[in-house]
Amino acid sequence: MQHTAIEVSAAPVFNIARGTLAGASASLVGIGLARFAYTPLLPAIIDAHWFAASTAAYLGAANLGGYLAGALLGGYLAKRANAATVLRAMMLLATIAFIACAFPLSFVWFFVWRFASGLSGGTLMVLAAPTVLAHVPPSRRGLVSGAIFAGIGLGIAASGTIVPLLLREGVAQAWFGLGTIALLLTLAAWNGWPKHDAPAPSAHKHHSQHAKPGGFTLRALYAEYALNAVGLVPHMLFLVDFVSRGLGKGLNTGAQYWVLFGLAAIAGPLLSGHLADRAGFASALRAAFVIQIVAVALPLIDTSPVPLIASSVLMGAAVPGIVPLALGRVNELLAHHPAAQKGAWSTATTTFAVLQAVAAYGMSFLFTQNGGNYAMLFVIGAAALALALAVDLFAALRAHPQKV
Structure with a gap:
């Protein structure tokens, strides 16, 4: 009995506050910035003659297409990979995409990286909150999930405040600034994710009303x-x-x-x-x-x-x-x-x-x-x-x- 008690006390304890911060950082990077920051950047991109207005609209659609792919990919990865590893990789991908967009080398280049930012956002949306909430008591899940998705709201607010300030230095500098913010948030979230996915429930029979999910x-x-x-x-x-x-x-x-x-x-x-x-x-x-x-x-x-x-x-x-x-x-x-x-x-x-x-x-x-x-x-x-x-x-x- 004493040996069992020692084993239990040594088990890693998930820090809910750090996990919430990690989830909020993921939603801010993947959705708040990757999607909403593009709205005030769009006219500046056109004015800087990076792309024509009609072409720039397609670049907005690239992010949406990537988001759909990420939402589908997230469900697949949830069954086959450790969630923390996937979440870190996707936040890094979003960060790299911001930096890559500072270089308008070609339409295809920009399209690929806008698609990649959407892909990361969709995957983060699917995985971040459920990964954290699986380790949170049911009585606190509403508030914790709300705090996680507040990152989306912060991105919307940033689209009208931080981005215009960054644009004063130039379009490329604005992308670099967003990349720097994303990198800092990625580092802040790095060790906040659960070290292990929530254990699967032991196999046992449920009542008949729970037989079909x-x-x-x-x-x-x-x-x-x-x-x-x-x-x-x-x-x-x-x-x-x-x-x-x-x-x-x-x-x-x-x-x-x-x-x-x-x-x-x-x-x-x-x-x-x-x-x-x-x-x-x-x-x-x-x-x-x-x-x-x-x-x-x-x-x-x-x-x-x-x-x-x-x-x-x-x-x-x-x-x-x-x-x-x-x-x-x-x-x-x-x-x-x-x-x-x-x-x-x-x-x-x-x-x-x-x-x-x-x-x-x-x-x-x-x-x-x-x-x-x-x-x-x-x-x-x-x-x-x-x-x-x-x-x-x-x-x-x-x-x-x-x-x-």
């Missing part, structure tokens, strides 16, 4: 999360343009609303994670759908400053805030099948990315075809979120008729 409720969650991606597009792509041109308030005013959007994005995951710890992920996700419906519908009802501020803040919080809620719900539904959780999260991330890309291109096409009808965009977004809520309620009613 996921089922209808999990498939419904995939649909809800994908529909939520559609609902985010009007604000993510058109908010500044809507305020500055649609309402005639000018670019400076539009940028102010984007700053509010970015600041809310930092707090959003922390607030949603805290709510999930108190109310449960299912209830928190349902509340998030309702809040988003109101936020997207507000510009249709009133375009005075107060409703627009509320709309910008709520949707800014929702962009990264919905992620820990969806991840937590996946883990809840697969609580008796931990080995299936990372694969399911990979599927959810992929469906989200696909629908968001389709919605972005589709809404842009409709917008140009309908003479710049902003109201139509918000109607589509609100309808998608309402449908997500309806799917969630139907799935809950089907699973537990007496509770809904």
